[in-house]
Amino acid sequence: MDLVAACRAFVSVSEHGSFTVGAAAARMSQSVASRRVAALEDRFGEPLFERTSRRAVLTPFGRDMLPTARQLVQAADVLLHEAESAKRKPWRLAVPGICSTAGLARLVAEARGHGVTLDLRVAGPAQRTELLHAQQVRAALLAVPTDDARWSVPLGLADARDPGVKRVYLETLRVGRASSGPARRVWIQPEDDVPHIRDPLTRLRDAVGLRPAQLVAAPDLTTAAAEVLCSRDLLLCSPAQAEELALAWRPIGEIAIGRGFALAAAGDGNPQLIEARLGDAVARCLGAETSGGAGT
DSSP: OOHHHHHHHHHHHHHHTOHHHHHHHTTSOHHHHHHHHHHHHHHHTSOSEEEOSSOEEEOHHHHHHHHHHHHHHHHHHHHHHHHHHHHHSOEEEEEOTTSOHHHHHHHHHHHHHTTOOEEEEEOOHHHHHHHHHTTSSSEEEEEEOGGGOSEEEEOEEEESSOOSSSSBOGGGGOOOTTOOSOOOOEEEOGGGOSHHHHHHHHHHHHHTTOOGGGEEEOSSHHHHHHHHHTSSOEEEEOHHHHHHTTOEEEEBSSOOOEEEEEEEESTTOOTHHHHHHHHHHHHHHHTOSOOOSTTO
């Protein structure tokens, strides 16, 4: 027996003095209201109403039970209201700055289609972690190694001129004795200035004999892209970013590196709601290869 539904029928019939009118007020049929009240009476072992052809009059036992039944119905209504409010509460989500405005807009729009309201906070890798720990967001897309990632994005090098090769090898940037002009640099944007991306590149730079200044961490993507557009420098970026900037992208010849992202929730929250409903939408927003399991 649904105790709340039975009490709702009991309260409505008692307030209107009629099974027909009370059932209509409670948005149920007269037969359903009768069955629910009868089930309640069977459960209590006492009649709640004295039934006549025209009216349903409370018995003394029914009058005693009515206040508590009314409280139960009111409490259930409050609970349902709170549940609906909680479902409509925006998910404040920290996202990386590499996502385009169009990509973020599509993510928000698709989330609404799944009954999720997103309130996005664009921030760098360290800032997203800080926002999460301070519980200023409900969840964050954290930068992680690709082996630990839910979503992975391949990285390569892009420049303003098509190099005419399938891969770009860092060793080709080495400055020889007969070289003229400035040394070509590789620009790292803030999203990729994290140990699991920066450190392998730094080790490769040293291994192939590049100068320290040939690997540069940019203050922002705009600065890095401007340097690449007006020189022979290269930008470490994803294929989607290269396409957006009209740059020629190639993978790095010596190593395979990528951005990894994992969704984490603040406190004891559970990010499975977002992953289950919006996993593919997040993948598209990030420019990820797939939205499969860890390591993809």
